[in-house]
Amino acid sequence: MKGPKVTVRALRTRQGPDVEVYAFFLPGDQVTQVADISRLRRGEGSLEGFQRKEIRAHVSEIAEFLSQGPVLFPNAIILALSPQVRFKSARGPAGENGDVRSGELLIPIRPEGQRAAWIVDGQQRSLALARAGQAHLQVPVVAFVSDEVETQRAQFILVNKAKPLSSRLIDELLPSMSMALPKSLKPRQFPSALCTALTESPDSPLHDLIKRESQGDGARGVITDSGLTRAIAANLRPAGALGAYDPESGADAAFQALCIYWAAVRDVFPDAWGRSPEESRLMHSAGIQAMGALMDPIWTRADASADPAAEVAAALSRIAPRCRWTEGEWEGLGWAWNDVQATSKHIKGLSEHLLKLDRELSRPAR
Structure with missing residues (x-):
């Protein structure tokens, strides 16, 4: 040649x-x-x-x-x-x-x-x-x-032509990886690790309630991990409830904050908690992400108080009478409780509605 x-x-x-x-x-x-x-x-x-x-x-x-x-x-x-x-x-x-x-x-x-x-x-x-x-x-x-x-x-x-890896599977695998990761995956690692901790820790209010890709169809969980991971990722933004916590030194504190908040959600909405998404939109991906958005202002106030758990519970209790997780119609939205779906329109609309309720009901009485 x-x-x-x-x-x-x-x-x-x-x-x-x-x-x-x-x-x-x-x-x-x-x-x-x-x-x-x-x-x-x-x-x-x-x-x-x-x-x-x-x-x-x-x-x-x-x-x-x-x-x-x-x-x-x-x-x-x-x-x-x-x-x-x-x-x-x-x-x-x-x-x-x-x-x-x-x-x-x-x-x-x-x-x-x-x-x-x-x-x-x-x-x-x-x-x-x-x-x-x-x-x-x-x-x-x-x-x-x-x-x-x-x-x-x-x-x-x-x-x-092969189907790409599911986003849920990637998220579940990320917390176990310590090697260098591509830039697009690195921001997903911390919220995925927190989701894993909430799934596996007996001290978590979400223990055994989260569906993971590895569990198969027989899993007991009712909450899809992708919705919760997205909610946590939003909380970790600089202006979010967990924005001050970093993966190296703040993982435990971020986990505790999530446990306090979601334990209060469980206690304030007992009839809607732990049920299937078909029976309760609180457990639906849309409900989880909307309540995740609500964590930002509520935890920001609670974290500065003497009793964060009590502050979170009080804030959620104020809006509870106006929530329609299992029956009725959302006043101001015109949506029946089971109209809510995991679409950007519904997630954004429900999130903004809950944030508005929190602003209005949390104002000091004059």
Whole structure:
């Protein structure tokens, strides 16, 4: 093979109708040097390529993660290789698995648009690796030999059609992770950890009431963890009830504040507590998030008082007669109790209504 090339140690096997498949490693910054990105576009009367546009925010986030220092990044890139690549088998017997041979794979290095490989899966990761200059990071690559766009498109669709991980599963896993996380996941870790503590601690008023992804369909909980996690995340904003607490030194204090508040909710609304969302909108995701929003002003006042628990209970007791969790109609909203759904309109409307009631009923008498 004449001209510049990349030589890597590789394993070769065959799949399907005698298609060669390789597994090897490449330095992170070399992936885009040997492989083109076949962008989806309309040519003269035909569809060309298959790859989506670059998602700059996603690429930047991955590059930032990679630039933190030594990181674990075992995500394989999938390439389609031109038949022009060459494989030299290592000498000696094939070993126990005769269907897999080791050797050297030679990939020509050519200008962009004429390269001997195309990225089928891992476009954003490949661009981020190049941008971060990760020459030292050996990236796993799985490649098959085919220069037919139809075959490449079929593999692209098969790889990307799988359902992404559910947000609830990610949130449940986050508290157990101590390694460096991408920027978009880091803010979700603390509220997820607090949700886990409220679920598992026997001292929590929400103990055994929260449904987690890991529990399956037979779980006893009635509160969906995603709604509670969003409520806690809102409380953790700088102006929120828990804004002064940080994951390192304030986790216990934040947990105690949540326990005091939700214990008061339980005690003030006993008929609506612990029932299914179909029977009580207090246990519904909309109700949990609206009551979470109400925690901000109530806890801000209570935290400065001599008896925070009593202050929270008093504030909730003032609005309780006007709440319609299990029957009746919300006065001022025109919604029947079971009209409330987990939509942005209903969550925002119910939250604003409860906050308004708290402002009006908490004013000192003149």
